[in-house]
Amino acid sequence: MPKALPAVELAASALHLIDFALKILQREHEIYQARAGSGVEPVRLLRVVVHELYKLTEKIDEYKLKKAGSERKSGKLEDATQQLLRLSDNTKEVTLQLIDGFTQAQEKCATGEAAWTTLREALLTVWNKGQLTTHKKRLQFLRKEFDTALLRALKASVDPSSEKDASVIGLEPTQTYYREAWQHDALGSITTNDWKARNKKHVEEFAKLVDVLVVTEKEARFRDKIFNNLHFAEQDDRLYSISKPNEESFQWIWNSQQQGRTSFPEWLGDTTGRNVFWLTGKPGSGKSTLMKYLFRNEELFPYLERWSGLSPGILTGFFLWNCGTDLQKTTIGLLRTLLYEALQDMIFGPLDEDPRIVQRIFAERWKQFTSYGGGTHSFNLSELRTAFDLLLSDTSKKFLLMIDGLDELDDDPTNALTVLISASNRENVKVCISSRPSVIYQATFKDWPSLQLDKWTKPGILQYVLYAFDQNDTMFNIPAEQSDGTEERYVVNTLVDKASGVFLWASLATEFLIQSVKDTDDVATIKRRVNALPSELEALLIYMFDNMEAQQITQAARLFRLVDAHRYPSLLPLCSAIDPDTRSSIEAETRPLTTGEILARAERMRNILVFKAKNLLSIFEAVPTDEKRNSVEVADLAHYKVNYAHRCIRDLIRTYEMRSRIAKATGYEDFVEDEYWANAHLWTLKTLEPRAGKLHIWDALADCIEHALRLESKDNRVRLTYLDEVNATLAEHLVNLGTPVTIMDLPPGATVHSFGDIAVWLNLTNYLTIKVRSAEKKDLRHAIDYAKDVRKRLAAGGEDAFIGNRAKLKEVYEKVDQDLASLLEYHTKSSLKLGSPRVTRDMPEWV
Incomplete structure (x- = not known):
């Protein structure tokens, strides 16, 4: 199907604006209020109207048609392109007058002088009926003119000899499917009926098709607003922050015989109503890594089909993150993500669902939107729960929900538990949840199929330790004839045993051990160091701090304070924030950094995080990393961010004892985080x-x-x-x-x-x-x-x-x-x- 012509793009936006303006001027047009006693306050309602009118005019401006129109040579007769440009300018002019009227009405309403029940009445508090009638007529005239101009533009696209080519209007092609579909149908009708723009009856017939374009434009704009309100920038950052799992480490999850009666594969295909699977384990045991491995894994689907049969399936999920922003650790953020991901998949994925599903799920907001441009305010928990229930109520579809880190919630966990357990009671919904074995989750999930991960991770930890040692040239630097390997195996096995199934302990201890090794160390020295490592995770972290050099502690402490003051910052700004000279940006010149400068800063920060901060903070890329890259592009560095390697580390850093040590290491009064971040942001602005x-x-x-x-x-x-x-x-x-x-x-x-x-x-x-x-x-x-x-x-x-x-x-x-x-x-x-x-x-x- 051909991409929509720029003429269709422009006309769709302008016609939607005209339709909205005409509607709010109608005598019978009611102001929709969601529920009795919860209506929008009059002054705010008028602000919403003004805001929507402005946004619709800005939508026209996005196409930058004026410049393209002025550059084209005019012929004896004005072509469709020039006419559309002129009409769009006229539409904006009329709209700005309408905005001024509603702004004056808003000011009058604020003083308490006006009382009205429709938007027409509100406007008549500052306009007379003659002004309003004139305005309506101008809008109606513009609508008819657009019908004619758009018909000419489309006619020219199928028969270039009939008029000048109206498809070249300096726009990038749209990807909006509904405009392409409308254009396809419209061109078919124009060709079949041989409609001509000079024939009044032909234009009237074509106007009926334009009505369809206006409706679909309005519906698409509403969908965009809902999706924008559901989505938030950090939605997938936790998923991206988890290191890509080793495929071999988790192959056992597909072995039903190895896991027994309540295996994960058996649960996926189960049809008896056991619709919750609980993945639990000690902190740091790799629950999130396994959930990332499972999320949208192709090996899921053959097992799921035993349960779903011929019904279409939707897989959606959320990775909660207590170290992140508020929305990353609340039930509202959870529901917004599940709704966004599911609806996007249903409408734009293989299901090709009717996009009006958004209007059905958010029916109250749709009524407000069509009434006065409202319905775009922030979501509350109650509304999201209702929408989520409506989404899942479609029993013709099967839903698999994968929720990682339920214990990471920062609000009342019963909110999320109520939603998820209620969802799992539906025959068409399965829910896979991971969390620590806290009391509330043990009580909730005790009767459901479950898996305690730390009992299964020993082989994976062994692989990790062997790989880490193999990559390090200084470990076990002993001639083969002087060792039979017994001592080396002892070191490896001790690390694995002390980890007790906790991947985080294994990774931190192994890297800490590797960094402490010198060329002169023998195996006996390394054994003593391994034996000295505490087996509990928190004790290990304290031990690492106690064995860091003073310079390392100071550098790490500063980083902890900078990250805490900024949630989790981007890599390059953090590179500037660690600059000890907080006025360095003032003297810097305004220019983009060179590739060499960017890479040098990034490498310096990586070394600080690894060797000074001992991997307690980590770098992750806030974009999908499924595809392997041959090289790291400089542009990619804008997506790199820094945060605590794990919540356990962040929680320890925030204890009173550790905060006191960090404050002492940095100088509590002398180190003002905002000074360093102010310097970093000016560096960012300049570069x-x-x-x-x-x-x-x-x-x-x-x-x-x-x-x-x-x-x-x-x-x-x-x-x-x-x-x-x-x-x-x-x-x-x-x-x-x-x-x-x-x-x-x-x-x-x-x-x-x-x-x-x-x-x-x-x-x-x-x-x-x-x-x-x-x-x-x-x-x-x-x-x-x-x-x-x-x-x-x-x-x-x-x-x-x-x-x-x-x-x-x-x-x-x-x-x-x-x-x-x-x-x-x-x-x-x-x-x-x-x-x-x-x-x-x-x-x-x-x-």
Whole structure:
């Protein structure tokens, strides 16, 4: 099926906007409220409407058609391409007027002067009926014009001689299936009926097909919003962080005879209703590694088919992570992931499920969306449970849920247990769960098939130890004629026995032992070291700390504090954060790092983590790594992150005793994590590199501001020098706008001229109080206008996409400071009347 023409892409977005605008202006259009007493507050509802209108206009802008249209030569008659461009501009113009009207209504509603029950009535509090009628007619006229222009464009695509080619509109081809399918049907009808754009009846017939395009566009936009709300950036990071398992280490899991009556393969094919399998074991025994090995493993499916029969199957899962973000360790994050993965697989996978399943599962949100553009707020637990139940209620399908690390939950575990056990009571659902053998899980799963992993891992640990020693040239450096291998076997067997099935103990102890070996050591010396290793995991970790050199402890302690202050950071920013000079970024030039510089930094960090921090922190790649690479590309390093090698390590580091030791090693008062991270984020901002003409600048810029505010809150001193350098860096990036950078991911609205625009929008009060005195009046005026425009566009939650979890940034953004507003307005005036009161503020301290 051919890809959708750019003309279809543009028209679909514009027509959806026209349809939405016309609908909310109808006299009979009701405002849908989910439940009695839970309706959206009127002012917020109008903000949602304004936000949706803005987003729909931005959707048109994404196609960048204006430039392409201006570059094309016009003929005697305006072709379909130019007409579509003109109509899209007209649509935006009409929409902006509508936005102004609803913004005024919102302000009036906030004062308590207006009462209304429909959006039409809300608009009539600031418009008269004549204005509203005129507006409706303009929208209706635009709809008809789009019908004609789109027919001409499609006609040209099948018969290029009839008009100028309307398919060349400077766009990348879309991958959206529904537009391609609509286009295919529309072209068939045009060819069969020989519709012509000059024939009124033909256009009216074609308009019925356009109605279908509008509906599918609206449905697709709703699906996108739901998927965006379900998905979160760190969703799969835990899965990716687990080392790829050795295929041979877990082959025993498929041996039913070896495992006995409650074997995993037998459970997969069981049809008697035993729908839960519990994988348990000691901390660090490799439960997550085995779950990663099993997750979407092709060897699962033959066993599962004994249970599922001819029914289509969906495999979805989640790897919980207590060392991660809030969503990675809560029931809400669990359910969001399961729903997202299952729906994506059902709609876009081999099942080719009707995409309207999203509307059925989230019916309340769909009604809000079609009513006023709502239904895109954050999910709560109750709503997610209802949607999950609806998903699983389709008994024509079989579901396998794989949940790793249920003990990693940071909220009440009964929430997740209730959901999962309830799901397993359905005949069409199986649930495989891994967790530590905590009391609550033992009580819940005692009657279900289970496997205690640490009883099965001894052969795998033996393989690991032998491989690690084989890769190290200094181990057992004894001539063969002087040893019969007995002593060496003793060392290996002692390590395996002491591990007691705990892979983490084996890996940490083996690597620690290897690093301690010298060329002059004999086997007897190595035996003594092995015998000295404590057999309990926590005791081993303490032993490792006690035997680290002072420099190693200091370096490791700093890393622990930096990682704790930043969840789990990306590799390259952490490379900058360990720089002892917290002002190094201020002197650095603004340019991308060379390949050699990037690789050198990454290698230095790897060596620190291995030899200084003793593998207690590890590097992982936050993207799928199933395919083997011939070499590591520099671009891939952007996906590398650093976190604790295991939760056990993090938990020990956070004990009072270890925190005291770490604070002593780093100097509690002297080592301020935010100073190091502020330096790292400015390094990131200065070394950004555009890709495909786009510069992803916002996160680095916002992180710089967030950490400047954190430091300011500690001592009430504005980081003026630092923020001035952020300002200068942004200015250098803005200079490149056009070549090689064509777009930045800055907040939508007016064009950013300088950091001052961002500062006014975010309410950086103390910084602005200092800078306003020397600022140009025109720059202040632009900053004020920019801030108003962006806040209007991002009303009703849109700012969350930019502020995120940055607590200090959110705090200042939400703070209303009338004195600052007055000060800014005062300094924008070109002239002041004699005797005008001077607006002043106390000058904050700064460094």
